[in-house]
Amino acid sequence: MKRKYAKVSTEIPGKNSTLLKKIGEKFVASGSMYSMYPIIAAKSEGAIITDVDGNEYIDFYAGVGVANLGNRNPKVIDAVKKQLDKIVHTCFGAVMTEPFIRLAEKLAEITPGNFEKKTALFNSGSEAVDNAIKIARAYTKRRATIAFDGAFHGKTLLATTLTGMVKGLKQGYGPYISEVYRFPYPYCYRCPFSMKSTECSLRCLKFIEEGFLTRVDAADVAALILEPMLGDGGYIFAPDEFLTGLQKLCKKYGIVFIVDEIQSGFGRTGKLFASEYSGIEPDMILMSKSISDGFPVSAVTGRKEIMDSAPILGGTFVGHPVSCAAALAVLDIFKEENILDEVKKKEKIIKERLEEMYQNISLIGNIDGKGMAWRIELVKDRTTKEPASEEATLVCQECLKKGLIIIKAGVYRNVLRFIAPLTINIDQLNEGFDILEEVLKKINND
Numbered sequence: 001m002k003r004k005y006a007k008v009s010t011e012i013p014g015k016n017s018t019l020l021k022k023i024g025e026k027f028v029a030s031g032s033m034y035s036m037y038p039i040i041a042a043k044s045e046g047a048i049i050t051d052v053d054g055n056e057y058i059d060f061y062a063g064v065g066v067a068n069l070g071n072r073n074p075k076v077i078d079a080v081k082k083q084l085d086k087i088v089h090t091c092f093g094a095v096m097t098e099p100f101i102r103l104a105e106k107l108a109e110i111t112p113g114n115f116e117k118k119t120a121l122f123n124s125g126s127e128a129v130d131n132a133i134k135i136a137r138a139y140t141k142r143r144a145t146i147a148f149d150g151a152f153h154g155k156t157l158l159a160t161t162l163t164g165m166v167k168g169l170k171q172g173y174g175p176y177i178s179e180v181y182r183f184p185y186p187y188c189y190r191c192p193f194s195m196k197s198t199e200c201s202l203r204c205l206k207f208i209e210e211g212f213l214t215r216v217d218a219a220d221v222a223a224l225i226l227e228p229m230l231g232d233g234g235y236i237f238a239p240d241e242f243l244t245g246l247q248k249l250c251k252k253y254g255i256v257f258i259v260d261e262i263q264s265g266f267g268r269t270g271k272l273f274a275s276e277y278s279g280i281e282p283d284m285i286l287m288s289k290s291i292s293d294g295f296p297v298s299a300v301t302g303r304k305e306i307m308d309s310a311p312i313l314g315g316t317f318v319g320h321p322v323s324c325a326a327a328l329a330v331l332d333i334f335k336e337e338n339i340l341d342e343v344k345k346k347e348k349i350i351k352e353r354l355e356e357m358y359q360n361i362s363l364i365g366n367i368d369g370k371g372m373a374w375r376i377e378l379v380k381d382r383t384t385k386e387p388a389s390e391e392a393t394l395v396c397q398e399c400l401k402k403g404l405i406i407i408k409a410g411v412y413r414n415v416l417r418f419i420a421p422l423t424i425n426i427d428q429l430n431e432g433f434d435i436l437e438e439v440l441k442k443i444n445n446d
């Protein structure tokens with residue numbers, strides 16, 4: 001079928017990708033050379049990625065939830081160029097720069113919570129996670145952290161410890177940091193307590209409080225960290241009552257409530273932050289990825305008294321002026337271009353397309369989502385729900401050959417996650433779904 005945007009004219013991978021990959025395999029550590037796809041990207045613009053062989057792909061993954069405003073958004077690039085012409089690096093710990101301070105000022109305003117807030121900036125999501133736990137420990141003078149099954153919080157040692165998925169992420173890196181207690185996430189399609197969501201009365205929530213009798217004393221718990229929408233864990237949204245219940249629980253026991261919005265933030269779910277659906281006001285919110293549309297920066301924004309309790313925080317590159325300039329431009333664009341209204345419009349199209357696929361393709365066991373964050377969970381059988389992990393890999397590979405990049409998620413790696421740039425145009429969106437549908441149907445019948 002002739003496509004307008006997806007233009008693949010070579011074998012995948014093409015000659016140039018194959019050659020570069022060979023060099024990479026010789027010189028790049030194999031753990032770093034891990035990549036879902038065998039192509040090497042050369043250029044990106046909006047929702048199109050071009051590889052070194054000239055093949056063009058529709059982007060349904062946005063650099064894993066980074067390019068929410070599109071790859072190389074022109075206004076972001078412009079802000080970055082202007083910053084490059086002024087100042088690039090000082091090390092904030094020696095000489096301060098303005099973009100850091102301005103970004104902190106803005107983040108206090110836009111994050112949930114009607115209280116005084118302060119921000120610490122870092123370079124990556126994992127660093128934000130590590131530092132949030134350090135700050136919570138300093139504030140509470142307690143040592144333990146509660147985290148969840150299926151969570152992904154990053155790749156530093158503490159973030160890996162907090163991560164609730166083993167395969168490929170936690171094998172061979174132990175021993176892990178002590179005093180992390182893990183509880184089940186409300187993954188209602190595969191309820192950890194084998195209950196129906198209509199009759200469970202939030203068993204997951206009660207289980208945590210029971211855990212204060214069997215696992216860890218609440219008086220030792222500094223922080224509870226969770227993603228309101230599991231990212232790498234499979235785009236699973238925690239029910240609103242679970243989130244409001246957690247907030248109450250944390251308040252009751254003096255635990256710092258940390259919400260990791262590194263993947264779910266900045267419009268991905270149709271609101272600026274996924275937390276806004278439930279109305280929770282976390283003590284700390286973690287941001288990165290789409291905060292700057294592609295430049296490394298992360299933020300911990302939290303209650304003033306908590307943030308101020310930590311001794312010196314930071315590092316050589318934290319609050320890098322170029323990344324902060326990009327983040328400030330992102331916030332302006334959200335205001336100027338009514339991005340969230342656009343997401344709501346596209347949400348309708350996405351839902352319709354996916355629901356139709358669900359009706360016709362039995363390989364799809366579950367679809368769910370909000371805004372432009374959607375899960376397509378593949379199963380071998382809708383009754384047994386046996387995860388169709390190999391099929392998910394095959395779907396991704398076949399999509400690539402037809403000019404669509406989509407990535408997997410989930411503990412069983414059987415979930416396709418839809419994370420296209422929020423700015424993708426409707427024709428590109430539909431063309432991407434045409435490819436996905438064609439591939440799913442083919443693999444469904446094989």
Ligand SMILES: Cc1ncc(COP(=O)(O)O)c(C=O)c1O
Binds near residue numbers: 231
């Ligand atoms: C929810 C969440 N937290 C933390 C991280 C870690 O961020 P980084 O890869 O920038 O260290 C990620 C990355 O995918 C994430 O999705």
